[in-house]
Amino acid sequence: MIHVTDLVKTFHRGSINEVLALSGINLRVKKGDFITVIGSNGAGKSTLLNCLSGSYPIDSGHILINEQEVSRWPEYQRASLISRVFQDPLLGTCGPLSIEQNLALANRRGKPHGLRRGVQRSDRELFRKQLAQLNLELENRLKDSVGLLSGGQRQALTLLMATLVKPKILLLDEHTAALDPKTAQQVLELTQKLIEDQDLTTLMVTHNMRQALQLGNRLIMFHGGRIILDVSGSEKAAMSVEDLLEQFYKVRGEEFVSDRMLLV
Amino acid sequence: MGALEQGFAYGFLVLGVYLTFRVLDFPDLTVDGSLPLGAAVSAVAITAGYDPFLSLLFALLAGFLAGVVTGVLNTKFGILHLLASILTMIALYSVNLRIMGRPNITLLGKSTILEPLTNAGIGMFNAAPLLFGLLSSLALLFLLWLLHTAFGLAMQATGVNPQMITSQGVNTDRVIILTVGLSNGLAAVSGALLCQSQGAADVNMGVGTIVAGLASVIVGETLFGCRSIGRALLAALLGSVLYRLTIALALSLKLGSFSLTPSDLNLLTALLVVAALTLPKLRGKVFSR
Numbered sequence A: 001m002i003h004v005t006d007l008v009k010t011f012h013r014g015s016i017n018e019v020l021a022l023s024g025i026n027l028r029v030k031k032g033d034f035i036t037v038i039g040s041n042g043a044g045k046s047t048l049l050n051c052l053s054g055s056y057p058i059d060s061g062h063i064l065i066n067e068q069e070v071s072r073w074p075e076y077q078r079a080s081l082i083s084r085v086f087q088d089p090l091l092g093t094c095g096p097l098s099i100e101q102n103l104a105l106a107n108r109r110g111k112p113h114g115l116r117r118g119v120q121r122s123d124r125e126l127f128r129k130q131l132a133q134l135n136l137e138l139e140n141r142l143k144d145s146v147g148l149l150s151g152g153q154r155q156a157l158t159l160l161m162a163t164l165v166k167p168k169i170l171l172l173d174e175h176t177a178a179l180d181p182k183t184a185q186q187v188l189e190l191t192q193k194l195i196e197d198q199d200l201t202t203l204m205v206t207h208n209m210r211q212a213l214q215l216g217n218r219l220i221m222f223h224g225g226r227i228i229l230d231v232s233g234s235e236k237a238a239m240s241v242e243d244l245l246e247q248f249y250k251v252r253g254e255e256f257v258s259d260r261m262l263l264v
Numbered sequence B: 001m002g003a004l005e006q007g008f009a010y011g012f013l014v015l016g017v018y019l020t021f022r023v024l025d026f027p028d029l030t031v032d033g034s035l036p037l038g039a040a041v042s043a044v045a046i047t048a049g050y051d052p053f054l055s056l057l058f059a060l061l062a063g064f065l066a067g068v069v070t071g072v073l074n075t076k077f078g079i080l081h082l083l084a085s086i087l088t089m090i091a092l093y094s095v096n097l098r099i100m101g102r103p104n105i106t107l108l109g110k111s112t113i114l115e116p117l118t119n120a121g122i123g124m125f126n127a128a129p130l131l132f133g134l135l136s137s138l139a140l141l142f143l144l145w146l147l148h149t150a151f152g153l154a155m156q157a158t159g160v161n162p163q164m165i166t167s168q169g170v171n172t173d174r175v176i177i178l179t180v181g182l183s184n185g186l187a188a189v190s191g192a193l194l195c196q197s198q199g200a201a202d203v204n205m206g207v208g209t210i211v212a213g214l215a216s217v218i219v220g221e222t223l224f225g226c227r228s229i230g231r232a233l234l235a236a237l238l239g240s241v242l243y244r245l246t247i248a249l250a251l252s253l254k255l256g257s258f259s260l261t262p263s264d265l266n267l268l269t270a271l272l273v274v275a276a277l278t279l280p281k282l283r284g285k286v287f288s289r
């Protein structure tokens, strides 16, 4: 499904602020994989997602989706394969447009946005049905502008928009981090439901280790622009938060040691 | 020239300015060049014997191309939108002179789009406001339709949240190029209408166009609101008429021996825009104390 090889990404290349954000990532994602992604701040998680979606150009390496090299595709073109939900609830929807207009845009993801009417009468039935599964009573507010909704409602709507046309890949970057705990839990349950219903191939970044262990069939841990842990299936199921922390400190510890050796 | 006639003629421009400034969030100064471009193209076409209505279409196309240049400079060459539009505007000054061959062309004795009406016995004084009002209303309806198409929704989203609309598979570069093109096409139609009703095209007739357009948009918004797209479009068109009425009123005022001349208009309009942009902020400060 996704095949990433030797992916390198630096920011501010050639200047004193140069940051090596991804230092040669290799990753194979199978169809239907639900991967949780963890790692410390600045480890490169968001950068990987942004490179996959085409928001950032890559320095070198390959990104194949369904055996197709997409690393030179512009972001809007990759949208026909990839859906995203961002951390910021404001980023996934268009505030001044109505709920139905936002859904109509999402309903044409990857297709031309031509001169036919934006919201077709026949769409509304579908939109109502889809909105009803959010249990937020939004199905009766099709004409309300999205700017009137709360952060949680907007994020739920963004999730729905991301899956309205089934994507090959769903990218979630800490999409519940900006919500209060109760809303975050609701949005997370909705995420799980949508992923299961459509059997979506998913990469989900989270800072919550327990969540990362509970959800999905595979877990990868980033550190310093590299993948330092990749577990799946029963191995992942058997892991505890303590195991994860232990793994994490082991790698960091080795780094400290090697740093010290260099200094001495 | 009557204020009503001017208001409707400039209505095309104001609708275009609404598209770029408000919908796309793209401050576009190209119109200072594309309005006289429209006048030049229309005047030359009419002089060459083309149908006056057809000359409007030529003007529209020419203006569209001018806008496309600005859009391409911005999106493909990465030049800041303001600077990109200034570059096109400056270049258009030379282009317009080339098209006309001299600084101005008069249309004395030539037929204009007003002829069918005056031939039908409608006085010149009524014909222009009537026809221009009708044409600008048609432009308004066209934009109302366009903004509710899938492309129109993408256009609105491009101005508000480019990341979101890109993630939905829309090439925002293309949307920007087409929208700035359309906006300048409308500005050029304004130029063509003005040239036909004044009976002359002048290479300097575009000076201050963008500020007047912006002032009209702001006047309309303030008085008529912009809660829905339809409301906002109507406000822009009415704003254009009101702005021209205000100008006419200001010019007719006399304080003793002092009175305003048309050459003072740019200063007045600039002050009006500054006031409209800062008053809401000032009011906020005063009330928060």
Ligand SMILES: Nc1ncnc2c1ncn2[C@@H]1O[C@H](COP(=O)(O)OP(=O)(O)OP(=O)(O)O)[C@@H](O)[C@H]1O
Pocket: A011, A012, A019, A020, A021, A039, A040, A041, A042, A043, A044, A045, A046, A047, A048, A222
């Ligand atoms: N647009 C950018 N410009 C410059 N540097 C960047 C940019 N985006 C990320 N970086 C740098 O790249 C590195 C990786 O950042 P990234 O955002 O991928 O981390 P992350 O794993 O998502 O962290 P967090 O958990 O804090 O979100 C960091 O050092 C960061 O400062």
Ligand SMILES: [Mg+2]
Pocket: A045, A046, A047, A173
């Ligand atoms: Mg991040």
